[in-house]
Amino acid sequence: MKTSFPRSLQTVIIALVAVGLVALALGGYFNPVTSWFTRLTIDAQTWISTRYLAVTDFLTVPRDVASLRQRNAELEVEVAQLQTQVIDLQQKVTETNILSALVDFARANPEYSYKAAAIIGLDPSPFLRYVIINIGSNQGILPGMPVVTDKGLVGRVDAVIAEAARVQLMTDAASAVNVRLQSSDTEAMLVGSVTGDLSLDMISQDAAVTVGDVVLTSGLGGSYPPNLLVGQVVSVRKLDYELFQQAAIQPNVDFNQLGFVLVITNFTPVDITPLIATPGP
Amino acid sequence: MRRGILVAIPVLGLAAMLQTSIVGRINLLNGAADLVLLILAAWGLQERVRSAWVWGAAAGLLVGFISAIPWHVYLVGYLVVVGMARLLAHRVWQAPLLAMFTVTLIGTLVLLMLTYLERSLFEVSLAFNLSFVQIILPSILLNLLLAIPVHALIRDLANRLFPAEVVS
Numbered sequence: 001m002k003t004s005f006p007r008s009l010q011t012v013i014i015a016l017v018a019v020g021l022v023a024l025a026l027g028g029y030f031n032p033v034t035s036w037f038t039r040l041t042i043d044a045q046t047w048i049s050t051r052y053l054a055v056t057d058f059l060t061v062p063r064d065v066a067s068l069r070q071r072n073a074e075l076e077v078e079v080a081q082l083q084t085q086v087i088d089l090q091q092k093v094t095e096t097n098i099l100s101a102l103v104d105f106a107r108a109n110p111e112y113s114y115k116a117a118a119i120i121g122l123d124p125s126p127f128l129r130y131v132i133i134n135i136g137s138n139q140g141i142l143p144g145m146p147v148v149t150d151k152g153l154v155g156r157v158d159a160v161i162a163e164a165a166r167v168q169l170m171t172d173a174a175s176a177v178n179v180r181l182q183s184s185d186t187e188a189m190l191v192g193s194v195t196g197d198l199s200l201d202m203i204s205q206d207a208a209v210t211v212g213d214v215v216l217t218s219g220l221g222g223s224y225p226p227n228l229l230v231g232q233v234v235s236v237r238k239l240d241y242e243l244f245q246q247a248a249i250q251p252n253v254d255f256n257q258l259g260f261v262l263v264i265t266n267f268t269p270v271d272i273t274p275l276i277a278t279p280g281p
Numbered sequence: 282m283r284r285g286i287l288v289a290i291p292v293l294g295l296a297a298m299l300q301t302s303i304v305g306r307i308n309l310l311n312g313a314a315d316l317v318l319l320i321l322a323a324w325g326l327q328e329r330v331r332s333a334w335v336w337g338a339a340a341g342l343l344v345g346f347i348s349a350i351p352w353h354v355y356l357v358g359y360l361v362v363v364g365m366a367r368l369l370a371h372r373v374w375q376a377p378l379l380a381m382f383t384v385t386l387i388g389t390l391v392l393l394m395l396t397y398l399e400r401s402l403f404e405v406s407l408a409f410n411l412s413f414v415q416i417i418l419p420s421i422l423l424n425l426l427l428a429i430p431v432h433a434l435i436r437d438l439a440n441r442l443f444p445a446e447v448v449s
Contacts, residue, residue, distance in 0.1 A: 121301030123348050126313040126416050127396045127407075130349045132301060158349060166349060174405040194412050195311050 098260050105150035106262065112225070113266040115139055119258050120164070129172040129196060131155075133261060136163045144223070144269035147261050152229035152252040153177070153217060154261050156269070165263075170230070171196040171255055178220035179230055181213045187220065190230060190249065198231065203245040209236045215249055222270025284442050285332030292438070293340050296320050297347060312419025314427050317344055318392060321359055322384040322428070323435035325366025326377060329443040337363035354399050358392035378432065385428045386421060393417045 024030060099116065106114045117133035135141055137160045147154040147167050155169040170177055170192060177190040179200065186207035188200045203209055213233040219226030231251040238245045300316045307313065317340050325333040341359040345352025365388060369380040393416065401407050 121298075121347075122305040123350075124297070124300050124305060124315065124317070124344050124355075125348050125350050125396055126305075126308075126311060126420055127393070127400055127412070128349050132347070168349070173400070173407055194407050195415050 095259070101150040102260060102262050105148070112264045114262040115141065115265050116260060116262055117165075118260050123166070127173075127194060129169040129175075129192065129255075130158060131167050131169060131258065133165050133167055133263070134163070135263065136160050136165050138162050140265055141165045141263055146224050146228070146264045146267055146269075148228060148264065149253055149258070149261055151254070152231070153224065154253055154255075154258070156223065157263065167261070169255060171198060171251070177224055177230070178218045179215050180218040181207070181209060181233070182216055183210070183213050184208050187218055188215075188247075190215065196255065198249040198251055200233070200247040200249055201244060203247060205238070205240075205243070205245060207245065209233060209238075209245060209247055211235060222272060224269075225264065225267050285330055286335050288438070288442060289332065289336045289339050292320065293317065293336065293343055296340075297343055300344075301347060307423070309419035309423050311415040312417070312421075312423060314420065314423035315389065315392070316427070316431070318359065318362055318388055319385060319424060319427055319431040320435060321362050322366050322381060322388055323432040324439070325363045326370045326380050326384065326432070327436060327439035327443075328370055329445070330439055333363045333367055334360070350396055351399060354395050355392075358388075358395050361391050362388035377436070378429065381428050381432045382425060385424050389421045389424045390417065393420060 025034075102114075102116055106112075115135055117135045119131050120134045121132040123130035123132075133147075141157055141160050143157050143160055145157045147156055153170060155167050155172070155175065157165050158168040159166045168175055170190065172192045173194050175190075175192040178187065179190045180187050181203075184207055186203060186209065189202040191199055191201055193199065200209075200215065211233055215230040215232065217224045217226055217228040217230060229252050231249045231253075233247045234250045235248045236245060237247065296317045304316045305313050321333070321337055321340055324330055324336050327333075337359045338356065341356030342352060344359070345355040348355065362384060366380070366384045369384060372380075397407060397409070397412055397417070401409075
């Protein structure tokens with residue numbers, strides 16, 4: 001006996017079952033089943049993928065070690081180059097900061113013309129405190145021109161060649177600068193020493209000198225322009241039986257860290273030698 | 282001898298540059314080593330070298346030109362160093378380091394005393410005690426410290442320029 005549904009009825013039943021399943025799924029009745037199936041699928045996928053990667057690693061390790069070594073060497077070279085660049089840039093930043101301070105100083109003192117110079121050497125003799133700068137007569141530098149930094153007076157040009165000049169620092173034992181104390185307006189003479197210490201001499205016994213007084217150039221004698229900052233008084237020695245007081249000075253410029261300086265090019269020192277009286281015959 | 286004179290130019294030029302830019306900045310109290318003096322002492326102590334006097338004169342003029350000290354002070358000082366070195370080279374040849382130390386010690390003392398006298402007599406009065414303690418003694422010590430490496434380097438240079446003759 002052959003029982004057969006008409007084809008159209010079979011189609012309708014299948015469609016109804018399908019719609020029913022979809023409706024059940026949309027209603028969330030299959031969630032436990034689908035999540036179990038999904039977890040199973042993901043676990044299987046993970047297992048296969050992990051094993052595959054392990055096998056791949058095992059097969060390709062020798063080649064990777066060689067390439068990694070090469071890559072490591074390349075990176076080490078690159079790191080060394082970058083470190084060099086970092087040092088170079090740090091140096092440039094330091095130089096820029098110094099030069100920026102010098103530019104600020106030049107802007108704050110527009111009455112003078114300046115030439116910036118780098119310190120390229122020291123005098124070979126330990127008895128002298130001279131430095132060599134990298135600009136000379138080709139850049140308009142002449143003997144006697146004052147040399148400063150943003151912190152204050154450094155010294156003056158002693159000798160010049162075409163592309164370099166020698167500067168006598170104010171800490172040199174043979175250096176003498178006419179100065180005044182800002183608070184009391186007292187004149188004095190600033191002298192250097194073999195140890196590089198600065199002291200004030202020729203201070204009148206009547207003058208009131210106190211620790212912390214600011215010392216500026218006075219401009220007397222015409223060797224230096226007036227009102228350049230020199231330093232501060234750190235101690236005073238006053239003895240009744242001496243003609244003058246003396247004072248120790250802390251310079252404002254750190255002479256151990258001098259890197260760049262400014263040469264004042266529009267100041268012409270006055271030569272007062274003909275005015276100094278000489279004993280007659 | 283011509284080779285020795287030709288080599289003097291780069292060696293002394295480099296030494297003067299190193300002296301003004303690096304060695305002069307390494308201070309002990311206020312003293313500093315004198316690389317040029319050490320090179321002259323070591324060069325003068327090499328037996329086969331015949332150009333030591335030329336080196337001394339060239340170094341004296343070169344450093345005298347750079348320094349604010351009058352050039353004749355360095356010229357005389359360095360020639361004294363070379364003279365002592367040549368004198369000792371033939372007498373204590375079996376103890377080259379001892380000779381190097383002797384020349385360094387006396388040569389530094391002579392040069393710095395000449396500098397001190399020149400400054401004190403013609404420029405500014407300097408306290409001798411302070412100068413001796415702060416400059417002369419530390420400079421001698423630094424020179425003695427540098428004497429051994431400089432002697433080794435200069436001996437190698439001299440051996441390369443003037444190799445010993447092999448007697449067959």
